[in-house]
Amino acid sequence: MISRRKFLSLGLAVAAGYLFHSRRVHGAPFPQFFFAQLKYRGGEWDPNPQFVESIIEELELRTSIDGMKERRITTLMDPDLFFYPLLYMAGKYEFEPFTSQEREVLKRFLTYGGFLFAEDAIGARGFGFDRSFRAEMKEIVPNHDLKRLPSDHSVFRSFYLLEGIGGRQRVHSYLEGITIDQWTPVIYSQNDLSGAWARDKLGKWVHDCVPGGEPQRSLAFKTGINIIVYSLTSDYKKDLVHHPFIKRRQNL
Amino acid sequence: MTLMPIFPLWLILLLLFLGSGLVLLQYVLIRRKLGSSRALVITLLRCFSFFLLISFALNPLFVSKKEHRVSPTLAILIATSQSMGLPGGTGKGSRLEEARSLLLDEPRGLLKRLKEKYEVKVYALGESLRTLEEEELSRLRVGGKNANLSGALEKLGSGNPLVVLFSDGNLQWENKSSGVSSPLVVPVGTPDGYKDVLIKSVKAPSMAFRGREVTIDVTLKGYGYRGLTLPVVLKDGNRLLTGKSIRFNENPSEATLALSFTPQEIGQHSLSVSVLPQVGESLVSNNTVNLSLKVMRDKMRVLMVSGSPSMNYRFMRMALKSDPSIDLLSFVILRTPSDVLNVPLQEQSLIPFPVETLFSKELTEFDLLIFDNFPYHFYFHPKYLGAIKEFVKGGGSFALMGGPHLFGRYGGTPIEEILPVRLTGKEDYRRDFPSGVKVSRTGSSHPILRWSAGDGQGVNNPLTLWEELPTLDGFNLLEPKNSGVVLLESTDRETWPILVVGSYGKGRILVLATDYTWKWYSGMVAKGRGNWAYLKFIEKMVRWLTRDPSLDPVEITLPERGGTVGEEKEVRIRTKEGSGVSLSVFNADGIKIRSQLKATGQSGEYLGSFLPEKGGIYKVKVETLGGQWEESLVITGPMENLDGAPDHEKLRMISASSGGKVLQKGDDLLKEIEDYARKKESRFLEEKRLPLWSTPLTLILVVTLLGMEWYLRRRWGLI
Numbered sequence: 001m002i003s004r005r006k007f008l009s010l011g012l013a014v015a016a017g018y019l020f021h022s023r024r025v026h027g028a029p030f031p032q033f034f035f036a037q038l039k040y041r042g043g044e045w046d047p048n049p050q051f052v053e054s055i056i057e058e059l060e061l062r063t064s065i066d067g068m069k070e071r072r073i074t075t076l077m078d079p080d081l082f083f084y085p086l087l088y089m090a091g092k093y094e095f096e097p098f099t100s101q102e103r104e105v106l107k108r109f110l111t112y113g114g115f116l117f118a119e120d121a122i123g124a125r126g127f128g129f130d131r132s133f134r135a136e137m138k139e140i141v142p143n144h145d146l147k148r149l150p151s152d153h154s155v156f157r158s159f160y161l162l163e164g165i166g167g168r169q170r171v172h173s174y175l176e177g178i179t180i181d182q183w184t185p186v187i188y189s190q191n192d193l194s195g196a197w198a199r200d201k202l203g204k205w206v207h208d209c210v211p212g213g214e215p216q217r218s219l220a221f222k223t224g225i226n227i228i229v230y231s232l233t234s235d236y237k238k239d240l241v242h243h244p245f246i247k248r249r250q251n252l
Numbered sequence: 253m254t255l256m257p258i259f260p261l262w263l264i265l266l267l268l269f270l271g272s273g274l275v276l277l278q279y280v281l282i283r284r285k286l287g288s289s290r291a292l293v294i295t296l297l298r299c300f301s302f303f304l305l306i307s308f309a310l311n312p313l314f315v316s317k318k319e320h321r322v323s324p325t326l327a328i329l330i331a332t333s334q335s336m337g338l339p340g341g342t343g344k345g346s347r348l349e350e351a352r353s354l355l356l357d358e359p360r361g362l363l364k365r366l367k368e369k370y371e372v373k374v375y376a377l378g379e380s381l382r383t384l385e386e387e388e389l390s391r392l393r394v395g396g397k398n399a400n401l402s403g404a405l406e407k408l409g410s411g412n413p414l415v416v417l418f419s420d421g422n423l424q425w426e427n428k429s430s431g432v433s434s435p436l437v438v439p440v441g442t443p444d445g446y447k448d449v450l451i452k453s454v455k456a457p458s459m460a461f462r463g464r465e466v467t468i469d470v471t472l473k474g475y476g477y478r479g480l481t482l483p484v485v486l487k488d489g490n491r492l493l494t495g496k497s498i499r500f501n502e503n504p505s506e507a508t509l510a511l512s513f514t515p516q517e518i519g520q521h522s523l524s525v526s527v528l529p530q531v532g533e534s535l536v537s538n539n540t541v542n543l544s545l546k547v548m549r550d551k552m553r554v555l556m557v558s559g560s561p562s563m564n565y566r567f568m569r570m571a572l573k574s575d576p577s578i579d580l581l582s583f584v585i586l587r588t589p590s591d592v593l594n595v596p597l598q599e600q601s602l603i604p605f606p607v608e609t610l611f612s613k614e615l616t617e618f619d620l621l622i623f624d625n626f627p628y629h630f631y632f633h634p635k636y637l638g639a640i641k642e643f644v645k646g647g648g649s650f651a652l653m654g655g656p657h658l659f660g661r662y663g664g665t666p667i668e669e670i671l672p673v674r675l676t677g678k679e680d681y682r683r684d685f686p687s688g689v690k691v692s693r694t695g696s697s698h699p700i701l702r703w704s705a706g707d708g709q710g711v712n713n714p715l716t717l718w719e720e721l722p723t724l725d726g727f728n729l730l731e732p733k734n735s736g737v738v739l740l741e742s743t744d745r746e747t748w749p750i751l752v753v754g755s756y757g758k759g760r761i762l763v764l765a766t767d768y769t770w771k772w773y774s775g776m777v778a779k780g781r782g783n784w785a786y787l788k789f790i791e792k793m794v795r796w797l798t799r800d801p802s803l804d805p806v807e808i809t810l811p812e813r814g815g816t817v818g819e820e821k822e823v824r825i826r827t828k829e830g831s832g833v834s835l836s837v838f839n840a841d842g843i844k845i846r847s848q849l850k851a852t853g854q855s856g857e858y859l860g861s862f863l864p865e866k867g868g869i870y871k872v873k874v875e876t877l878g879g880q881w882e883e884s885l886v887i888t889g890p891m892e893n894l895d896g897a898p899d900h901e902k903l904r905m906i907s908a909s910s911g912g913k914v915l916q917k918g919d920d921l922l923k924e925i926e927d928y929a930r931k932k933e934s935r936f937l938e939e940k941r942l943p944l945w946s947t948p949l950t951l952i953l954v955v956t957l958l959g960m961e962w963y964l965r966r967r968w969g970l971i
Binding site for chain 2: 033061062063066079081083085108109112113114157158159160161182228229231232233234236237239241242246250
């Protein structure tokens with residue numbers, strides 16, 4: 001007959017083994033690529049909760065990048081913030097201004113190699129999320145404006161050669177960004193790319209893409225892949241070795 | 253006779269007038285008592301005495317003059333320039349021996365005969381003037397640079413001797429006509445028939461960059477080889493670098509050519525420019541000039557191949573691109589063969605991975621090859637791994653960054669042979685428990701991890717810095733080989749090597765068994781401590797791999813422009829290694845020579861010295877506990893660049909400009925010197941003066957006259 005002490009010891013050992021095992025199963029805290037979505041105060045921080053799986057599937061199917069199909073929800077005060085390969089921020093409405101401490105952290109993150117991809121799911125300039133986001137960027141990096149990225153920017157060449165961008169809606173045919181030296185740590189879209197990526201559990205697209213339909217969605221995926229590849233390779237495609245190939249293909 | 257009055261003349265005339273008046277008055281007074289004749293006798297006696305005294309005041313002198321002649325001192329100067337050691341033209345050995353023969357050989361015995369007539373001093377004329385005793389003359393040797401005649405004449409100028417110079421004309425001469433002697437010149441050597449080819453000058457940089465053309469300008473001079481075409485070659489040790497032909501159209505003739513080559517290997521190179529010895533050449537040791545060339549890289553060329561886009565690639569790229577001394581070419585595998593591409597070619601930015609070009613042709617153009625989590629087997633044939641092995645063996649550097657796709661694939665390949673680690677064969681990548689790192693026992697003294705306060709803020713204790721860095725979320729499980737040196741190891745339950753270095757052939761290898769070092773960048777930024785730790789780590793890693801001198805713990809500073817034989821050379825050594833520094837110097841034959849080393853008193857600074865006794869390239873080797881470092885220094889030999897042709901034209905020019913004369917060997921040298929000495933004789937007049945009043949005779953005469961006057965006065969009753 002088993003004693004109570006022995007039973008408790010066995011129970012603790014099983015629990016420890018389970019915990020140990022679970023860490024092994026879930027893998028490393030920071031895999032090669034994953035989305036870390038910023039949760040902020042006010043507004044609506046998560047307009048497309050089902051966007052991750054489809055874009056990661058597409059990423060793994062097309063590229064050599066291994067991605068994690070689960071996103072991480074984070075805040076600017078998260079101590080692990082600086083380890084995230086891509087900080088994703090989306091929204092529809094105005095949100096509460098960041099605190100000075102949050103601004104300082106985000107400034108340090110962006111200045112020292114961090115990458116932020118932000119999306120306005122409504123797509124109305126000077127309204128809602130767009131208004132708050134632009135104001136925050138002006139506060140955080142006052143000497144660098146959010147500008148339209150030129151067509152030869154690395155983000156349009158990092159994997160696919162893109163001439164436009166897709167999205168759930170077609171507000172702009174371009175991306176905007178803040179460029180510091182050769183690196184663009186902030187890329188901003190008002191086309192709601194994640195809206196085009198979002199898929200429900202049954203595999204159906206959550207939103208229609210208007211006005212371009214499925215080609216627009218396809219372009220949204222290509223844009224997403226390019227943004228992810230850019231976040232991991234920086235301006236690699238600006239290296240001289242790529243120029244003749246890209247030029248030749250653009251002339252085909 | 254001449255007068256030199258002791259009083260002004262007017263005073264003497266006044267005295268004469270007054271005295272004459274008194275004498276006349278006396279005559280008048282005593283004539284009444286003694287009569288005219290007796291008064292006249294006494295008056296005349298007084299008159300004589302008076303005029304005698306007045307004549308003393310006029311100081312009459314007898315002056316006699318005599319002319320004297322003095323022969324000059326003879327200064328015999330024998331040039332001891334190197335060229336005086338070359339064969340003379342009389343078949344009596346060297347030019348120095350020819351000069352010696354003219355001075356000493358009987359029956360003429362010039363020196364002996366001169367000494368009979370003159371005061372003779374003999375000097376050896378080198379860079380400075382040295383007095384010789386007669387017995388030293390037979391032992392006199394050539395040496396040093398060309399004799400400095402201007403300096404010697406200036407030095408002799410004060411005594412104004414007659415200078416007789418024996419020289420072949422290879423002299424330093426500046427025309428300073430004032431205050432120097434006009435030498436009599438006896439040329440030795442024979443310009444006619446002198447045959448030689450020499451490398452007169454070589455203009456070469458002391459430093460060059462790998463891959464950039466270096467041009468060396470060479471000036472040659474030929475005597476007696478008109479119409480000859482001959483090859484000039486540039487060698488690196490025994491390896492021929494380049495060569496060109498040159499033709500002498502005149503006699504003598506001078507020609508310049510440019511030798512160009514492109515250095516490919518960094519480091520110190522011992523080069524030589526030479527021309528083949530020709531038949532009948534008087535001197536062959538001036539046919540070669542040695543030079544030392546330090547070849548550096550202008551930029552470190554790094555080729556990086558990454559298995560996929562990753563944070564590791566992004567931050568490595570950022571670090572490498574931020575270093576202006578690094579030229580980075582990177583390839584990132586954006587899609588694997590199993591990935592599906594859903595667009596036509598014109599919509600892809602992917603470029604073919606130029607395996608053949610990179611690994612067969614251009615690999616040696618790079619200093620460092622980095623494989624970053626790169627599974628080679630998908631992309632190229634294993635034969636290219638052999639090319640990488642050869643690249644490292646030949647001096648290239650190779651770094652292998654870890655990751656999930658990496659090490660198992662290299663088992664049994666040429667890469668595994670050169671790695672400083674063994675692949676364990678276990679599940680070779682672990683991504684379960686994040687692990688920190690610590691510096692191994694050997695790591696703390698290694699240049700990659702030997703950080704100082706100057707490397708960044710907070711490096712007061714470099715060992716604890718590593719323990720403050722964020723944990724690594726994945727690493728490869730490896731075992732170090734005996735040849736490998738573990739610098740960083742995991743702090744996990746089991747200790748695994750994280751950073752291992754080694755070497756193969758002439759190259760260096762590094763294995764970083766993780767793809768998470770980028771966390772050291774982000775983690776330190778998150779703590780508000782900046783990104784310097786990661787950037788410094790990558791920089792030191794690359795610099796150590798590429799043998800960048802900035803990482804050397806020993807700095808050797810040699811004289812910039814080499815040196816000459818017999819001139820002590822200084823070597824300054826600065827080391828970060830503390831004590832245990834030793835210096836060895838090897839001459840051009842590879843023989844260790846005597847050298848000295850002492851501490852300067854400054855921390856880590858030493859001053860070494862050595863005395864080169866022959867020309868060539870000297871190796872200066874410094875050994876410390878951490879290794880050995882070598883630099884080379886060119887010591888110019890006495891005959892290198894020596895233009896030994898007798899330059900009698902220069903001797904004529906010196907004579908003409910200084911007012912001297914050129915004698916010929918056939919002349920009667922003794923007669924010529926005597927004639928010249930006669931003209932240089934010093935003359936002076938000797939003048940003797942005899943004052944008359946100071947003679948005893950005049951005193952006796954005055955006393956006698958006054959005594960006679962006194963006697964007559966007494967006799968005739970005036971007293």
